[in-house]
Amino acid sequence: MGMDVYGNAPISERGQYFRNNVWWWHPLWTYCESLAPELIPGNNLGHSNDGWGLNRRKARSLADKLAAAIASGHARAYAEKYEQRRRSLPLEPCDICAGTGHRANPPEIGPGPLLCNGCKGAGKVQAFESHYPFCVENVAEFEAFLRDCGGFQIC
Numbered sequence: 001m002g003m004d005v006y007g008n009a010p011i012s013e014r015g016q017y018f019r020n021n022v023w024w025w026h027p028l029w030t031y032c033e034s035l036a037p038e039l040i041p042g043n044n045l046g047h048s049n050d051g052w053g054l055n056r057r058k059a060r061s062l063a064d065k066l067a068a069a070i071a072s073g074h075a076r077a078y079a080e081k082y083e084q085r086r087r088s089l090p091l092e093p094c095d096i097c098a099g100t101g102h103r104a105n106p107p108e109i110g111p112g113p114l115l116c117n118g119c120k121g122a123g124k125v126q127a128f129e130s131h132y133p134f135c136v137e138n139v140a141e142f143e144a145f146l147r148d149c150g151g152f153q154i155c
């Protein structure tokens with residue numbers, strides 16, 4: 001599953017298409033939202049694939065904002081703080097076996113006789129939030145797309 005971002009009027013190959021899987025997309029878009037609230041209103045639909053997007057002028061402005069954030073070190077500092085938090089998230093009890101390490105016969109869930117395939121018997125799993133990565137390189141790739149896309153739609 002992923003988010004496909006299509007350029008409306010690309011002026012280069014890199015402006016035609018940008019793709020992130022959902023794990024990468026949500027943190028990237030959240031960063032864009034936090035960086036450019038004057039371009040991306042709070043009620044935008046950028047986190048779903050409903051065709052929401054920005055026009056050419058706003059896409060270019062967002063590219064400039066991202067480029068400035070990379071140049072100033074803001075993106076790097078954000079990424080470090082983000083990853084530090086992500087790594088520090090505590091493990092959570094496994095839903096499939098209710099934290100016991102042994103599950104009921106599928107499709108039933110809850111405690112039972114089988115070694116749990118959700119947590120490999122540990123009873124705990126990584127926090128859901130920890131599956132969403134963020135890095136400066138991904139910001140730079142999106143910035144390059146934005147600069148040449150001529151506006152975009154998120155599908």
Ligand SMILES: [Zn+2]
Pocket residue numbers: 094095096097098099100101102116117118119120121122123124
């Ligand atoms: Zn389990």
